[in-house]
Structures are given as C-alpha cells and as structure tokens.
Amino acid sequence: MTSLSIRGVTKRFTATPVLAGVDLEVPAKSITAILGPSGCGKTTLLRIIAGFTDPDTGTVLFGDRPVFGAGASVPAQQRRVGYVPQEGALFPHLDVAANVTFGLPRAERRDSGRVAELLSLVGLHEDLRRRFPHELSGGQQQRVALARALAPRPAVVLLDEPFSSLDAGLREGTGRAVTQALRTAGATAVLVTHDQGEALSLSDQVAVMRQGRLVQVAAPADVYGAPVDVGVATFVGGAVLLPARVDGDLAFCALGALPVSPGDAHGDAQILVRPEQLHLHSDSQSGGVPTRVVDVSYYGHDAAVRVDLLPSGPQVVARIIGAEVPALGSVVWVTTRGSAAVYDAATTPTVLVSEGPELS
Amino acid sequence: MSVLVALLAIIPLVFVIVYTIAIGPQEAWHLLVRPRIGELLGNTVRLVVGCVLLTAVIGTACAWVVERSDLPGRRLWHVLLAAPLAVPAFVNSFGWVSLTARVEGFSGALLIVTLSYFPLVYLPVAATLRGLDPALEETAYALGHGHWRTFGRVILPQLRPGLLGGGLLVGLHLLAEFGALQMLRFPTFTTAIYDQYRSSFNGPAANMIASVLVLCCLVLLLGELRLRGHQRYSRIGGGAPRRSPRRRLGRLTVPTLLAMLALVVLAVGVPIGSLVHWLLVGTSTAFPIADLLSATATSLSLGVAAAVMTTVLALPVAWLAVRHRGPVSTLLERSTYFPNALPGIVVALALVTVSIRFVRPIYQTTALLLLAYGIMFLPRAMVSVRAALAQAPPLLDDVAHSLGTGTVSTMGRVTVPLIAPGLGAGAALVFLAVVTELTATLLLAPIGTSTLATEFWANSYSVAYGAAAPYGALMVLISMPATYLLSREARRSVPA
Known part of the structure; x- marks a missing residue:
C-alpha cells in the first residue's frame, strides 16, 4: 500500500x-x-x-x-x-x-x-x-x-x-x-x-x-x-453562534464569559459553541443564565432543547441526554462547559442556531 | 456508419416527398380528387378507428385479468394471448375466408384484424401493469375511491403510454396491412396501391396514393405524440417495489375463463383449425416436398440474413444514442424510426423506383430485398438493441477498468455478456417479421424466388386452399418459438 x-x-x-x-x-x-x-x-x-x-x-x-x-x-x-x-x-x-x-x-x-x-x-x-x-x-x-x-x-x-x-x-x-x-x-x-x-x-x-x-x-x-470557519462549523455539526466581545482569554456573550484559546483576536467577534456544551439546570444555584424552554425534540437517547434567553435574549439550542428533558414553558438555567471557538465578527450581527448538520 | 444507416432509413420518406413535389400540383390534384380516393379514405379511416378502439378495450381487459386477477392458469393465458402474433394476419383471414365468405367486407375485416392485432396492445399494457407501484392504488383506496374509480383515475392514466404506444402500432400495422384485407376484399390505400402497381404498372397513381398513405401515418404519429404529452410516469423514490395483490374473481371466474377461451379460439383456433382442416381434407392438398423445402429454406435464410444484418446496422446507431447523447446522435436515432410509420408497400415502391432509376444492377436482386427488410425492421431491432445497451451502463466499464481489465477484455467479459440477450431478442423480432412479410416480398423478390409467404399467397389467392395450407402451417410453426420468446421477454423486461 x-x-x-x-x-x-x-x-x-x-x-x-x-x-x-x-x-x-x-x-x-x-x-x-x-x-x-x-x-x-x-x-x-x-x-x-x-x-x-x-x-x-x-x-x-x-x-x-x-x-x-x-x-x-x-x-x-x-x-x-x-x-x-x-x-x-x-x-x-x-x-x-x-x-x-x-x-x-x-x-x-x-x-x-x-x-x-x-x-x-x-x-x-x-x-x-x-x-x-x-x-x-x-x-x-x-x-x-x-x-x-x-x-x-x-x-x-x-x-x-x-x-x-x-x-x-x-x-x-x-x-x-x-x-x-x-x-x-x-x-x-x-x-x-x-x-x-x-x-x-x-x-x-x-x-x-x-x-x-x-x-x-x-x-x-x-x-x-476547531473548524476553520463558520461554514465548516455548521456543516459538520450543530452550532450555536453568538456575537461576542473577546478580551484576553475570555469571550463575553449572552451566555456569560466563556474561555477561548489564547491568541484569538480581540474585540468584536462571533463565537461558536456546540449544543452539547450547553447544560440545563432546574434551579438558579448553578449560576447559569435563566431561559425559557420553547421547543423540545426528543430522540430517546438524547434531546435537542430550544430555549429563549430571558428576558429577551437570542434563542439557543442545547443537546442533553434523554433522561433529563425539561417541561415545555418551564424556566431553566444554562451553563456552558469547555471553550468557545472565535471567528471574525459578521458584517451583520447574526445569531445562528442549528441543531445538527445541515447541507450547505 | 451511423450516418449511413440513418440515410438508408430515410430513403423511402425522401422518395415520397420528392415524388409528390416533382409531379406538380395540377397532376396531383387530378390524381387525388377522385371518388375512388374518397372511398378508400373512408374505408381506411373506419377500419383504423374501429380496430384501434376494439384492440385497446380487449388488450387492456386481458392484461388486467392476467396480471391483476386470480384467474387460474395465468402463465398459460399469457402465452396464448401473445400467440396471435405467430399467425400472420393474412393467414388468419385465410382461415376465416376459407370457412365462410360472410367475413368479406367491413365487419369481417374489423373482426379479423382486431383478433390479429390485439396482442400489440395486450403486451405493453400487461408489462406496465406488472411494473406499477401498488402504493398508488392503495393511496387511491385510502382517499376513498372504489375499484372502478381507482382504475379510471389512477391506473388508466398510468397505462396511457402503453395503451397509446400499442394503439399506434395497431394503427400503423393496419395502414400497412395488405394480405388480410385483399383476401377479404376490403379495399384500403395499401391494397389500392398494390392493384395500381400490378395491374397497369401505373407508377404515378400508385405513388400518389402512397403519399396519402404516408400522410395518414404521420397523422397517427403526431396524434400519439400529442396525446402522450409530457407527463412523467416513473416511480418516484427508492425502496423495493412490491407486487400488487390479485383481485379475486369469485363467481366471475367461469364467465371470464369462457370469454378468454372464446377470444383465443377465434384468434388462434380458427386459423390453425382451418389450416389443419385443409391439410387433412382439402381436395387440392398436395405436398410438393421439393417446393415446400425450397420455400422454407428461402424464408429461413432470408430471415436469418435480415436479422443479422439489421441488428448489426442498429448497433452503431444505438451505441451513439445511449453512450454519447447529443442533438446529432438523437437525430440519427430518430431518423431510423421513420420506416416504422411507412408501410412495407411504400418502402418497396420507393426501392423499386430508386433502384431502377439510379442503381439498375441491384433491381430484382436478393440484396435489394434484404435492404428493404433492413429499412422496414430497423426500428424493431433498434428498440431491443437500445434496451440491451442500457443494461450495460458505462459505470460497469469504469469498475472493470479499475480492476485492471483493458478495453477489449472489458468488451468480452462485461459488455457482450450483458447485451447478448437483448441483441438476440432484437434479431428474433426481425426474423419473425421477415418470415411473415408479404407485401414488400411480393414486389421486390427476384423472379423465381419464392418464400413461404408468397407461395401461400399465390395459392390461397387462386382459391387453392389445400395447396396453400402447408405453406401457412410451416410459417406458423417457424414463428412460434420467436413469439414465445417475445412473450417471455415482455414479462421479464419489467424490473422484478
């Protein structure tokens, strides 16, 4: 060979x-x-x-x-x-x-x-x-x-x-x-x-x-x-894309301050996290961001849960294991694990949420 | 090569057009506007319309019963319903005429041509019914349609290509039919052309009627195209197609069986029975062994030679059309279909005139006769050869190359084994057609060359029914295997 x-x-x-x-x-x-x-x-x-x-x-x-x-x-x-x-x-x-x-x-x-x-x-x-x-x-x-x-x-x-x-x-x-x-x-x-x-x-x-x-x-x-750009990121998997301001090794966005790899650009940018990095909690003790559940797609082994950040924030999607599905309309708190990937700020501010791979 | 084949194929059409232009409008008007032409036109139209409608009804009903009901012995019925193809229409009309003179005239002619030609509708419609996705019908039932409404609104539209194609074939065959109608004394354009040509060698009159005949063919062709429209009838989506469930006939089983039996008896039983009758009891029955043998040998060798030649001619054109699609290859392919719409008598007339005028040495030779067969039956070979080539997609060539097989070796190990059955079927179709061909053979066969068809014709036309019978029987016998192959092919051609 x-x-x-x-x-x-x-x-x-x-x-x-x-x-x-x-x-x-x-x-x-x-x-x-x-x-x-x-x-x-x-x-x-x-x-x-x-x-x-x-x-x-x-x-x-x-x-x-x-x-x-x-x-x-x-x-x-x-x-x-x-x-x-x-x-x-x-x-x-x-x-x-x-x-x-x-x-x-x-x-x-x-x-x-x-x-x-x-x-x-x-x-x-x-x-x-x-x-x-x-x-x-x-x-x-x-x-x-x-x-x-x-x-x-x-x-x-x-x-x-x-x-x-x-x-x-x-x-x-x-x-x-x-x-x-x-x-x-x-x-x-x-x-x-x-x-x-x-x-x-x-x-x-x-x-x-x-x-x-x-x-x-x-x-x-x-x-x-670590997809090279937003296109690749959304093509290979589910994505939550949010506008953010990057300062040092932290990115500040609607989900709070998320760690980013050092050396990424400073200032206005967009950040990407995968839906499975988001975790939902039933009480505020976790220190997460409050959200309301607007949609649940239940797959058995896991589920995709769409939540609106409160009071009027963007919608994000979380992929969680099937046993922990919250009720529709309930308030849950979102925390993020792991780091976010950083891309140049979009010319028009975009919030992109995709649950899974989409073609082109 | 392909261009040459296409040029050959359009000789008759060009001849008719050139002739009509050359004769000038005044003379044409004079030849055309006669009471005789009106009578011929009336006869022809009556017969075509009646026969197309009848064959459509009978063919579709038989196809439904064989493919969709629980009728006992469906395989046998399928073969029996294709069997009339083995009995040439003029042998069929011989069978009837030699029993009773009452079949002469319109209703007799209509009866006999319908019995001879309904398989042309039955075969494609049956094939379509087999291939239909049962999900369509089930959807119609689920939407609250009954059996009859489902048949009318879902199944019938799906059958349209098969029905129209079959109807077109019946119409074209009728326009070209000579022997059967001549024997029944029902004059149409084709018999009139022959009479004109034979009685007085009246070229201009015969050729002018030929132009009208060609016009009728074109009207049929255009009509079919128009009716077929641009709808798509293919299955959408993947997944394995299921077979449709069969409908129980219940108390209708016996009447249905009787009706089918009656049909087969009338279509096959009567001609075969009367052939046997004349063989056994005819006073003029004679078995001139030498003549029989020589006519059989001539028919067989002409059939084989024409089958091989036509298939070989079809190969390059079909190859271009399948593997190298483009406007030019499509045009070449289409032009080989023209003769399908041209009656044998027109092809023969064209070749007689053209050969006398330009290539005198081949007039009255076997070569010219073979050429006529080639032109007339090229469409049949084309259909089979095309379908066969489609069985060997270029992807399989790619795979073979990737496995280290060279071009020649790929031909031998992949392409030829895949297309051989289709080529065989095409050749069998041409053979069948040549053995039972009468019109062009009568006009073009060199003096002294007699085939089974011409001998049969000569004897039965002079009311020597007993002497004709052995020739007819031999013709039917020779046609049988090819017809059986054809009916099997029609069953197999639908993906399982």
Whole structure:
C-alpha cells in the first residue's frame, strides 16, 4: 500500500470550474474522507484519482509514482485502484464469486480459498458465493463490491458515497464492516461522502470540500472542535453562534464569559459553541443564565432543547441526554462547559442556531 | 456508419416527398380528387378507428385479468394471448375466408384484424401493469375511491403510454396491412396501391396514393405524440417495489375463463383449425416436398440474413444514442424510426423506383430485398438493441477498468455478456417479421424466388386452399418459438 498525493489539481467542465486547485496528502494505510455538499466537486476528484477523468492541470502521485502529471496519464486499468461506486455496481451477469475474483489473473480466479478469504474479510458468509447480485441485500452488495475492489491488492481504494443508498439501520453496520476490512487489508482509502457522521466516524482524516476547494484537512476531532470557519462549523455539526466581545482569554456573550484559546483576536467577534456544551439546570444555584424552554425534540437517547434567553435574549439550542428533558414553558438555567471557538465578527450581527448538520 | 444507416432509413420518406413535389400540383390534384380516393379514405379511416378502439378495450381487459386477477392458469393465458402474433394476419383471414365468405367486407375485416392485432396492445399494457407501484392504488383506496374509480383515475392514466404506444402500432400495422384485407376484399390505400402497381404498372397513381398513405401515418404519429404529452410516469423514490395483490374473481371466474377461451379460439383456433382442416381434407392438398423445402429454406435464410444484418446496422446507431447523447446522435436515432410509420408497400415502391432509376444492377436482386427488410425492421431491432445497451451502463466499464481489465477484455467479459440477450431478442423480432412479410416480398423478390409467404399467397389467392395450407402451417410453426420468446421477454423486461 502506498500513500496518495494530489497537487494543484484543477478541472473545468466547459465554462464551469469544478475543481479550483486541490492539494491533498493521504498517508499510506489510512482512510481519508472527502466531505462536502452535493455538487462541490468531490466525485470529480475521486474520478480523477481513479483515472476515469483527466484533470486540466496538476499532478496525482501514488507513492512516488506519478499517475497523472505533465500531461501524461496512466490509464485506469494500469493504476491499480480499487473502486467502490454508489450502489456497488456489481456485474449483474456474474455471481458473487465471479464478481469478487473479476480483477484477478485467470489462474487465481478458480481458487475458492481466495474467495472465502475475501468474503470473510468484508464480514460475509461463504455461502453467498453462488448468489447473484439481485439476490443480495443492499448492504451485502456493497460489501461484495468492496471485496471485489480489494481482491487485486490495489494501491489505493476509492469509495464513492458507498453507503448513501442503504437504509439508516444498515448504514452504520456496513460502514463499520467496511472500515474494518480496509484496516485489516492495510488499505490506503479515500471515501467520498456528504454525510458528516459517516465522515467523522469512519476516517482518520477529514477533508472538507466546498465549491471545488478543500477548506480544511484535519483529524475528525479537529474538524469538529476547531473548524476553520463558520461554514465548516455548521456543516459538520450543530452550532450555536453568538456575537461576542473577546478580551484576553475570555469571550463575553449572552451566555456569560466563556474561555477561548489564547491568541484569538480581540474585540468584536462571533463565537461558536456546540449544543452539547450547553447544560440545563432546574434551579438558579448553578449560576447559569435563566431561559425559557420553547421547543423540545426528543430522540430517546438524547434531546435537542430550544430555549429563549430571558428576558429577551437570542434563542439557543442545547443537546442533553434523554433522561433529563425539561417541561415545555418551564424556566431553566444554562451553563456552558469547555471553550468557545472565535471567528471574525459578521458584517451583520447574526445569531445562528442549528441543531445538527445541515447541507450547505 | 451511423450516418449511413440513418440515410438508408430515410430513403423511402425522401422518395415520397420528392415524388409528390416533382409531379406538380395540377397532376396531383387530378390524381387525388377522385371518388375512388374518397372511398378508400373512408374505408381506411373506419377500419383504423374501429380496430384501434376494439384492440385497446380487449388488450387492456386481458392484461388486467392476467396480471391483476386470480384467474387460474395465468402463465398459460399469457402465452396464448401473445400467440396471435405467430399467425400472420393474412393467414388468419385465410382461415376465416376459407370457412365462410360472410367475413368479406367491413365487419369481417374489423373482426379479423382486431383478433390479429390485439396482442400489440395486450403486451405493453400487461408489462406496465406488472411494473406499477401498488402504493398508488392503495393511496387511491385510502382517499376513498372504489375499484372502478381507482382504475379510471389512477391506473388508466398510468397505462396511457402503453395503451397509446400499442394503439399506434395497431394503427400503423393496419395502414400497412395488405394480405388480410385483399383476401377479404376490403379495399384500403395499401391494397389500392398494390392493384395500381400490378395491374397497369401505373407508377404515378400508385405513388400518389402512397403519399396519402404516408400522410395518414404521420397523422397517427403526431396524434400519439400529442396525446402522450409530457407527463412523467416513473416511480418516484427508492425502496423495493412490491407486487400488487390479485383481485379475486369469485363467481366471475367461469364467465371470464369462457370469454378468454372464446377470444383465443377465434384468434388462434380458427386459423390453425382451418389450416389443419385443409391439410387433412382439402381436395387440392398436395405436398410438393421439393417446393415446400425450397420455400422454407428461402424464408429461413432470408430471415436469418435480415436479422443479422439489421441488428448489426442498429448497433452503431444505438451505441451513439445511449453512450454519447447529443442533438446529432438523437437525430440519427430518430431518423431510423421513420420506416416504422411507412408501410412495407411504400418502402418497396420507393426501392423499386430508386433502384431502377439510379442503381439498375441491384433491381430484382436478393440484396435489394434484404435492404428493404433492413429499412422496414430497423426500428424493431433498434428498440431491443437500445434496451440491451442500457443494461450495460458505462459505470460497469469504469469498475472493470479499475480492476485492471483493458478495453477489449472489458468488451468480452462485461459488455457482450450483458447485451447478448437483448441483441438476440432484437434479431428474433426481425426474423419473425421477415418470415411473415408479404407485401414488400411480393414486389421486390427476384423472379423465381419464392418464400413461404408468397407461395401461400399465390395459392390461397387462386382459391387453392389445400395447396396453400402447408405453406401457412410451416410459417406458423417457424414463428412460434420467436413469439414465445417475445412473450417471455415482455414479462421479464419489467424490473422484478
């Protein structure tokens, strides 16, 4: 397995620029998720890595082997990439065993031990080997597609929204099985997705893409905890955004004085806290800010509670565990744990509250 | 290549247009405004309207019974209802005429063409009914609609593309029908063209009537387009489609069975029965083995050659249309559909005139006949080949390339296995059509070349019913496997 380097890649379709200079390093044996709303160019980037599409400029390296650069392009069939498209795209005329061994040399295709090994790698039972694609569930099809991609021991594995066609219930289990298989195989993988949860939970590195550019490339915890801008912050999770005045390592806002990392800008700014940093208390002893509960979305394991700061303050949202849901209309006190992230003041003062990830 | 195919396909249309312009308005007026033309027009319109309505009702009713009710033996009924396609309309009318002369004239003609052509409506409507999302009907029931109102307001609109498409096919077939109507002595444009051409080699008159016929076809085509409109009929959203529950017929089971039985007996039983009757008891029955064998061999080899040639011609055009969508490829594809609206007699007439005028050496050759088949049946091959290519989306090529498979190897291991069944179905359709083709064969077959259809025609037209019977029986026998394949294809083509 090799690392993958993308440098200065651009691509335009007729007049529309799709990729505007993309740089990305994917270390060997790691999983990188490219996260972005639909239409941001992430699938085009994946197709460029695979060799199905050529970029206009830039270089693509597998390890230190250039597969695209200086106008020369290695065709897809010689790049040794494993490609798992949306909905699997299994060959409908071949059974599971023939699909899995499609990319192997003729002699190895007969080796039934190899099929069993590959199927168990993706967590499937060997009994499925004679089934045809239409006899498999969506999750099984996706796993067979991964086994097929891994069989020829590719340099890089590319997954294009592999779980988006699955039911919510199947998605998590299939995602876990797929990442486990990728790690067992020691694969270098790039996963394209528009699902924040998927990107954060399955990858070692998240590359957030917006309008043909990578705006932040970092570990999942850093993307969530220290997003580079408000756009990324609201895209990867729920957000409470408030105007504030920053002085030293404290930010003063409607929620009180919150710690910020030293070195952040001084003066007028906006600060961001995550809904799960807010805590609700039933009495004023906690020293929190008084609020009135205006809306409760109960999910079982947790709940999103919208409260209006009293007397006429902005509305914020708190994510609390399901057992502690306050009554609608009651007065509760809000405290904030942890530090806030600081951004430049918006030109117009905004209060943005989002309960969870929203697209674009 | 594609351009060449498209050009071939529009030869007849161009011929008709050029001819009409060349003949000049005065002469055209003189040839057209005659009581004879009025009579022909009346006959043709009457027959088309009546037959389209009847086939629509019968085809839809049969489709509903087979796909949506608990009628016993539905698989068998499905095959039986497609079976009339194996009996060419002129063999059907032979079956009736040789029993009783009372079927001559309008009502007899209407009866016989309806019995011959209702499968053209039945097959697409049945396929649509199978593919319908039951959730739509359930929603209608939940909104308080009864069974009949649901059928009228929810199911029928969904069936519209199938019904209109089937109706269009019936109409076009009728406009092109020659043998059946000639035998029933019911003159329409097509029979009149043939008579003009044969009796007096009266080119201008025949060609002028051909122009009117083409105009009728265009009216049908435009009418269908207009009625179909721009509505979408696809399922929205994901999830696996469920099968609709079947309705219990209860006390209606026996009457329904009897009605279906009557239909099949009239449509298939009568012609086959009368073929058997003439084979066994006809006084003129003779088994000239050598003639039978040679006609069979000619029919088979023409059928196979035309099937292969037409499928090969359709491939590049379909490939362009599926893989490289664009205004040019769409135009090329559409132009190959024109002959669908042109009766065989017009195609034949055009090729006769064009070959005599420009390429004399191929007049009266098998090559010209094959060319006519190619032009006439290209649309059938196109439909199948297109559908087959859609079974092999480019994404699968990408996947194969990513697994290290080169272009040629991908063709062999992915594309060809995926499209082969569709190509086979297309070729079978063309074969079926060629074996039972009569009109163009009569006009274009080189002297001395006789096929099953032309032999059957020659004998039955001279009232040698017994001598005709073996040829008809052989034609039906040869058509059967292809028809069976076709009925199976229609069941499978809807995603399970």
